[in-house]
Amino acid sequence: MYYWHWVRNILRKPYTTGYPTQDDGVVMSMLNSDGITETFAKNQSPMNRRAVALRQVDAGSCNGCESELSLLSSPDYDLSRYGFSLAPSPKHADILVVTGVVTEPMARVVKAVYDQMTEPKRVVAVGVCAISGGVFRDAPGVIGSLAGIVPVSIQIDGCPPTPGDILRGLMWAVDGKDPQVDREVLA
Amino acid sequence: MSISLDLERELTIHRYSNSEEWVRGVKKRRDGAEILMLLLGDHDLEIVMLQRSTGEIERLMVPVTDSPMVLPSGFGIGEVLATEERIREEETRLIFANAPYMGKSVKGKGVFTYPLGPVRADVSEALLYQLQVMGDEIVRLDLVHRLKERHVRDLCQGRLVSDGVRLVERTTGTSTVAHALAYSLAVEQALGWETEPGVAHGRMIVAELERVYSHLGDLAALAVSTGMPVPQMEYLHHKEVILRLNYHLFGHRYLRGVVVPGGVRTLDIRKPLDTVRQTIVSMRDTVERIQDDLGRTTSFLDRLHGAGIIPTETVDFVRPVGPVGRASKRGYDVRRMRPYLDYAGVDFEVPVLECGDAFGRFMIKVSELNQSLSLLRRLMASEDWMRAPDLERSLNRSNGVGIGVVEAPRGLLSYRVEVGRDLIIRQLDVSTPSERNWFVVPPAIANKNILQDFPIIDASFGLSVAGWDK
Numbered sequence: 090m091y092y093w094h095w096v097r098n099i100l101r102k103p104y105t106t107g108y109p110t111q112d113d114g115v116v117m118s119m120l121n122s123d124g125i126t127e128t129f130a131k132n133q134s135p136m137n138r139r140a141v142a143l144r145q146v147d148a149g150s151c152n153g154c155e156s157e158l159s160l161l162s163s164p165d166y167d168l169s170r171y172g173f174s175l176a177p178s179p180k181h182a183d184i185l186v187v188t189g190v191v192t193e194p195m196a197r198v199v200k201a202v203y204d205q206m207t208e209p210k211r212v213v214a215v216g217v218c219a220i221s222g223g224v225f226r227d228a229p230g231v232i233g234s235l236a237g238i239v240p241v242s243i244q245i246d247g248c249p250p251t252p253g254d255i256l257r258g259l260m261w262a263v264d265g266k267d268p269q270v271d272r273e274v275l276a
Numbered sequence: 277m278s279i280s281l282d283l284e285r286e287l288t289i290h291r292y293s294n295s296e297e298w299v300r301g302v303k304k305r306r307d308g309a310e311i312l313m314l315l316l317g318d319h320d321l322e323i324v325m326l327q328r329s330t331g332e333i334e335r336l337m338v339p340v341t342d343s344p345m346v347l348p349s350g351f352g353i354g355e356v357l358a359t360e361e362r363i364r365e366e367e368t369r370l371i372f373a374n375a376p377y378m379g380k381s382v383k384g385k386g387v388f389t390y391p392l393g394p395v396r397a398d399v400s401e402a403l404l405y406q407l408q409v410m411g412d413e414i415v416r417l418d419l420v421h422r423l424k425e426r427h428v429r430d431l432c433q434g435r436l437v438s439d440g441v442r443l444v445e446r447t448t449g450t451s452t453v454a455h456a457l458a459y460s461l462a463v464e465q466a467l468g469w470e471t472e473p474g475v476a477h478g479r480m481i482v483a484e485l486e487r488v489y490s491h492l493g494d495l496a497a498l499a500v501s502t503g504m505p506v507p508q509m510e511y512l513h514h515k516e517v518i519l520r521l522n523y524h525l526f527g528h529r530y531l532r533g534v535v536v537p538g539g540v541r542t543l544d545i546r547k548p549l550d551t552v553r554q555t556i557v558s559m560r561d562t563v564e565r566i567q568d569d570l571g572r573t574t575s576f577l578d579r580l581h582g583a584g585i586i587p588t589e590t591v592d593f594v595r596p597v598g599p600v601g602r603a604s605k606r607g608y609d610v611r612r613m614r615p616y617l618d619y620a621g622v623d624f625e626v627p628v629l630e631c632g633d634a635f636g637r638f639m640i641k642v643s644e645l646n647q648s649l650s651l652l653r654r655l656m657a658s659e660d661w662m663r664a665p666d667l668e669r670s671l672n673r674s675n676g677v678g679i680g681v682v683e684a685p686r687g688l689l690s691y692r693v694e695v696g697r698d699l700i701i702r703q704l705d706v707s708t709p710s711e712r713n714w715f716v717v718p719p720a721i722a723n724k725n726i727l728q729d730f731p732i733i734d735a736s737f738g739l740s741v742a743g744w745d746k
Contacts, residue, residue, distance in 0.1 A: 094506050094569065104513050146395050147402045149424035152742045153449020153530055156493060158399045160519075163512030175398045194423045195394070195402055202395055224443050228427045249449065251529065252516075 104164040139172030141263055144182035144206070148199050148235065149225070150189025153249040154216045158186065166252045173259060179205040184262060185239070190218040190225040191232045203239040211242040211262045215255060220244045287679070288334045295321075295345050298338035302353065305334065310597070310608060312681060312690040313707040314356035316340070316363050321370070323356070324692060326681060331614035333679055346371045354594035358711035358744065382408050382416050390727070394423050397731075401741035412726040417718040425745045432704040437463050437537050437693075440701050444691070445532055448708065448743040450493065453479075453486040454684030455691075456535040458706075461616060462693040463537040466678030471538065476617040478540040481655050482522075482531050483617075483682070484648045489518040490685035491645045492563075494738035498638055499570070501735040502579045510566050514559055521552060553656050560649040567642045580635035583725060584733030590719040591632065598687020598709045599644060600716065600737060603629050603636035610683040624651050634736035641738070684709055686739060710743030 145158055161168040162175070176182045179202045187199060203212065214235045217223040222233030235241055245258035261267050292298035302323050309325040312333070316322075323336045347370065360372050387410050394402035404420035428447050432440045440463075445456040457479060464471065496511035519529040526534045526542060534541050570576050586596070591604045601608065607628030611619040627643040629636040681690045687709030694703040721733050 094510070098506070144395070145399045147400065147424065147741075149402070149426055149745075150742065151446045151449040152401055152740050153446075153452070155399050155401060156450050156530075159493070159497075160512060160516055162398075163516055164509045165513060165516045177397065179395065189424065190426060192424050192426065198394055198402070198423075224446055225426045225428075225431070228431050230425060230427065248446075248532065249530065 105167050105170070139260075139263055141173050141184055141259075142176035142182045143173055143184045143186050143259070144176050144179045144202065145186045145188065146195075146199055146202050148187050148189045148195040148219065149192040149231070150216065150218060154188035154218075157249045157252050157255060158188070158215070160252045161255060163252075166256060168256060168259075171256065171260060179203075180207065182206055183210060184259065185210065185212045186215055186259075187212065187219050187235050187239075188215045190222050190228075191235050191238060193230050193232060196232050196238050199235070199238055212239050213258060213262050214241050214244045215258075216250060217246060217248045220246065223248065287677075288332060290334060290336045292336065292338045295338055295347065298323075298336060299347065302336055305336070306353065309334070310595075310613070310688060311353055311355040312679070312688070313692060313705055314353075314359040314363070315692065315705050316367060316370070317703075321345075323353075324679060324690070326610075326614060326690075328608060328613050333614075333681075340369055342369065344369055344371050347373070354590075354715060355712055356707075357594070357715050359707065382410075386410055387415065393420075403741045407727070407730070408722075409727055412728070414722050414725050414727060414730065417721045419714065419718060421714070421741065422745050424741065428746050429704055429706065432701050435701055437467075437695060437699050437701060440693075440704065441536050442533070444704075444706070445535075447706070447746045448710070448740050449530060450490045450740065451486065451684045451686065451689070451708075451743065453482045453531050453535055454682055454689050455706075457483060458680040458682045458684075458689050458691040459693065459704075460535055460537040461680030461682065462678040462691040463680075463695060464678065465680065466676045466693055466695045467537075467699075468676075469538055473618075475540050477655065477658070478542060479535055480617050480619070480622075481652065482526065482534050482540070484652045484655065485518060485522055486531060487648045487685045488645060488652065489515050489522075491641045491648070492518065494641055494735075495638070495645070497735045497738065498634075498641075498732070499576075501731045502576050504570070504573070504576055507566050507570055510562070514563065517555065517559065521555060525552065549656065549659065553653060556649055556653050556656065560646065560653070563642075563645060563649065567646075577635065579729075579732050580638055580736070581633065583634040583729045584720045584736060585723055586632045586716050586720040587723060590716050594712065594715045596687070596713045596716045598684070598713065599637055599640045600713045600739075601687065602627060603640045604632035605630050608688075610681050610688055614681060616680075616682060622651060622654065634733055637736045637738075686710055686743070687713065706746065708743035708746060710739045710741070711746070713737065713739050714744050 147155060160166060185203055185206060191199060214220050218225060219235045222231065225231055226233050243258050243262040245254055247254055290301060292301055305325060308329060309327050312324040312326055314323055319339055320337045321340050325334050325336070327334065363370060364372055387408055390407040390409050392405040392407060394404050402423045404423070406418040406420060407414055408416040428443055432443055441456055441459055444459045445452045447455050492511050492515040496508045496515065499508040499511060522531050523529050528534065586604050591606065595601070595606065596604065605628065607626055609626040612626055624647050627640050629640060677692065677694045679690065679692045681688065689709055690707050692705045693701060696702050717737055721730060725733060
């Protein structure tokens, strides 16, 4: 009996916001306002030319990053409007999203998933743990950073990074430049 | 057997001379109690249990001798299966016979093993499911875990109590507050610290906020597993609203660093508190409407009713906790059994159902969500918690052992912390609700369900792998 919701949702203002991050003014203005403001990236082209499939691998996270990644498909962030989708198989994926500190058993899995992906491919490390090992760096049976296992294109900092940060990092990984600062970073 | 009593810390210590007496003692006392954890110290093997009626914590200890000690098969206490697995590897002096409840492996023509994981589905945690199927029917499930063990226990040893909280709250991301709270309560008990009244109030607010967003996430996952994107989106949106509220009030979306031993940290409230209360009230209405609509959607209900029923013998043996246990007639809630913080003074219901299927777990989560939202509305009515002190104080420094037990969103969570006079953690032990409840998942899934039911049953449990491989 969801027809009523459908009608209501068509008439209502969308929940969708831009990709707020904690470092810039956009998120601050959004968080301080009572309503939900619609914000978009500065250089957002009217026509999207991305069709990028993501494959997420948990290498030993606390499930905080997973929680934020699953919020990407929420109406507030809606990753599909930027042309992203989650692929069930690494063979279909363009970007490998790795969360959590890399443990010894999972290092093998991450490498296998990376090898299964077809070129061109990128790797995005999500969260402090995947970048440097975070608080679990010195734990037994933990390798730590993802960088030594597969080549990492973009590191998204945060514990956990907000969905807005993740979206921004994903766009950065695809376009080769920060969608907000408009700066050449990747070749 | 000798009994000693430490009145100040509400702990009764029972000492047994040999293992047979100990096992008999544990089995006798177990009926009216919840087993919190099984511990292996340098000299003793210990069971910590919580008496349901009195809220008293009992420690049953037996010395570990050098000659191998044989404990009976599964030793009748399913709750400690996860710890048993770990001890079996670390300690040669103890021999545990195989747990009988798992059933036998299946072989034969037409039986296939379908491996699923550790990389699977949309966004998921690392766990390997070995599904044995015959046609569509799942006949057996084996879970291969320990792929992402981070050894939080070992890491905490030798650290300051204030550093330990940063580690324990990263055990499970979506139970950050519950872990920090149980740890803080244990440390405060061990050191004899007292907190001011405002602290307890503030901690209750963050604990309930966490229960709300965690349940909203679980319900969204359950909705999408049955192919219902509209309620999924509604639930996810509300989860995001709560996470933003957390950021406003406490400075972190997942409430990290808010609960610390000795206090609770709050921000200057930048958003008027009236708006926050209004958000909570309107969310309660919307959530109830979603629930009503789902309750009238037959395509949703048909998939949940009768799916993943936990067999009665498994419930009796493993004794699941939290929403999973409450959906199978085990209506125990730590907030009632042993009221911590100010839970004794607030009114809330503990929902219990008997069906033990996916629908039961859905209904329990929905009514807990409603309960937590109305609890939050009442808690936020007073403003005492905003003046809560945020300093860690070392009043009367003592050393000792403390036990903290809380009701995490997924169930009973307990910490046992041994702290020295120098505020350094000597030993830390934890028992999470997920590590207990994962043991009911294989029998529930291999219970006349077909492969298409698997994602729904899996989502209805809503357990975390991080809490198991901690």
